[in-house]
Amino acid sequence: MKVTILQFPGTNCEYDTQHAFEQLGATTEIVWHKAESIPSDTNLLVVAGGFSYGDYLRSGAIAKFSPVMKAVTAYANKGGKVLGICNGFQVLTEAGLLPGALKRNDGLHFISKHHTLKVENNDNIFLEKLDSGDIVNIPIAHHDGNYFIDEVGLADLEANNQILLRYTDKEGNIQNPNGSVSSIAGICNKNKNVFGLMPHPERAMESILGSDDGVKMLEGFLAS
Amino acid sequence: MTAIVNVSLKAGVLDSQGKAVHHALDSLHFEGVSDVRVGKQIVLQLSETDKTKAMAEVTKMCEEILANTVIEDYKIELI
Numbered sequence: 600m601k602v603t604i605l606q607f608p609g610t611n612c613e614y615d616t617q618h619a620f621e622q623l624g625a626t627t628e629i630v631w632h633k634a635e636s637i638p639s640d641t642n643l644l645v646v647a648g649g650f651s652y653g654d655y656l657r658s659g660a661i662a663k664f665s666p667v668m669k670a671v672t673a674y675a676n677k678g679g680k681v682l683g684i685c686n687g688f689q690v691l692t693e694a695g696l697l698p699g700a701l702k703r704n705d706g707l708h709f710i711s712k713h714h715t716l717k718v719e720n721n722d723n724i725f726l727e728k729l730d731s732g733d734i735v736n737i738p739i740a741h742h743d744g745n746y747f748i749d750e751v752g753l754a755d756l757e758a759n760n761q762i763l764l765r766y767t768d769k770e771g772n773i774q775n776p777n778g779s780v781s782s783i784a785g786i787c788n789k790n791k792n793v794f795g796l797m798p799h800p801e802r803a804m805e806s807i808l809g810s811d812d813g814v815k816m817l818e819g820f821l822a823s
Numbered sequence: 824m825t826a827i828v829n830v831s832l833k834a835g836v837l838d839s840q841g842k843a844v845h846h847a848l849d850s851l852h853f854e855g856v857s858d859v860r861v862g863k864q865i866v867l868q869l870s871e872t873d874k875t876k877a878m879a880e881v882t883k884m885c886e887e888i889l890a891n892t893v894i895e896d897y898k899i900e901l902i
Binding site for chain 1: 888
């Protein structure tokens with residue numbers, strides 16, 4: 600299992616992501632954004648979190664034109680598995696690989712805390728080790744995590760089981776920290792090979808550090 | 824030629840910053856403000872001298888990078 604992790608100027612979660620996947624037994628490689636191709640043995644491509652290009656213009660807006668993104672798009676379009684975490688999610692929406700957009704949190708503050716999430720759909724490789732309705736405790740750390748999609752787009756997401764995770768309380772009742780439409784924390788594309796979420800599963804890998812609920816999430820990719 | 828591009832959130836997309844500014848104006852007793860939208864302005868110096876061509880080029884820039892048309896509208900002014 601080979602996990603390739605993208606690094607843009609301003610990415611800061613690439614080493615945490617590497618550590619998390621190596622903990623699960625994967626081989627990893629960090630690839631600089633100037634690369635025009637990705638390793639041919641890649642089984643999963645991760646766009647890691649951070650602040651690519653300082654979030655200038657919009658989060659993820661400039662990263663989408665980095666040379667490596669052509670290879671990412673080609674890989675995704677061939678059915679390759681792509682996971683965008685936090686800024687990676689923003690990059691994937693800007694690049695058009697995932698629907699919708701992320702805008703400034705409703706409260707205008709940067710939010711950094713653990714949050715409970717409800718698994719909405721597990722008929723995908725990312726969440727197949729969890730059950731629908733399961734509650735996971737995963738850290739969030741973002742300023743622009745307010746997911747927006749229009750009503751038609753939202754109905755599409757619902758109809759195709761593309762909503763992966765929603766922000767909830769411990770009982771699974773909606774608790775929305777950032778104003779996201781329908782309290783959405785993570786989605787996938789129609790083909791269920793491109794995944795994006797604002798919370799950081801790679802930061803929830805050891806119970807001594809607050810939660811190990813990220814293990815079950817990331818493990819899904821290793822099983823496939 | 825100078826192109827001034829104003830980018831703002833679309834009508835119907837909640838503008839949290841605009842709302843916060845509106846609230847602050849209310850607190851300062853500035854009355855008669857019914858709505859506030861906060862956007863950004865991007866000023867481009869262009870070598871193009873033909874307005875039609877410049878408008879077409881800047882429109883392309885807006886569609887490709889300057890605005891995210893999922894959530895934002897843009898207006899271009901050429902001077």
